[in-house]
Amino acid sequence: MSEIKVPVGISNRHLHLSISDLAALFGKDHQLKPTKDLSQPGQFACEETVTLIGAKGVIPKVRILGPVRSASQVEISKTDSFVLGINPPVRDSGSISGTPGITIEGPAGRIELKEGVIIAQRHLHLHSDEAAQFGLKDQELITVKFEGARETTFGRVLVRVNPNYKLDLHVYTDEANAAGLANGDVGIVVKL
């Protein structure tokens, strides 16, 4: 089999909101204003931002990603977690049961999220056809190596296969900065 090469997309802290939380933060019937399409089809960055308020500190201007979801979810880096004074687990997106909550402030009000703060597990988005071509399965854990002056190999990268997905390895700013990565840099799937 030939080498599997994957481009990296670097995630900064962001959040997804439920319709009711969106209304509480931005007002009744507020509609998200998309400003930029994201790598995964149908996902977009919004004009709207909020302030995250933790026990130890505050992070302003945190971007909302749309569209709205069934449950709100706040995705931060480990570095952010120290600033806020919160200790979220590393989880797959959507898997928020038992995770810490946080206070969120928007222009129309504050909400106390009961749970939903995670550090998103590194993951590889890929289309079903690409998965078949590469021999990778949904939910499989793989290892991806990046060469360079700060050569780094990331283990336990979760494979997420969907006919709506496009090939993109999502890591956080912490991971990108540790490895000296910029958006679009290419890693190689390695078998260890």
Added chain:
Amino acid sequence: MSEIKVPVGISNRHLHLSISDLAALFGKDHQLKPTKDLSQPGQFACEETVTLIGAKGVIPKVRILGPVRSASQVEISKTDSFVLGINPPVRDSGSISGTPGITIEGPAGRIELKEGVIIAQRHLHLHSDEAAQFGLKDQELITVKFEGARETTFGRVLVRVNPNYKLDLHVYTDEANAAGLANGDVGIVVKL
């Protein structure tokens, strides 16, 4: 050969000062006030802090490490470099030729450092006896793996051998946060 296990020590941004820069920032004949011994014998954290001033932003309360050195050197993370708006290379400590400068502010004045800002290359300090025991050579590049939920393998770790050193793998906050590491966590030297 048995497995080589190495404990990690996490470096936050810090700086080393020359005698003349120390005087310019803190006043003539100022003596550094040690507050904590570091893992490497003779090195210590100081009570004194300064403000780093970059083109894009400012980072206050940056710790000085002693003792004084022949040339000032500012060691920051990649995350810090974005805050400051500066693009330092990844270098071994002491190797500052051609690196960017920065403005530093202390209680007695400001200095314009002409060069000396680096992102320190990951490195393993070890005593000459340990190096002999492990079969590692000074300036060798090795690879160190950390297990766990955020399994990460760091390549191009510079081996630094000295009869005054003590076994300690130095990485930055970026790298520690990417891998979910705390001080004292143990990695394994792997041959790739």
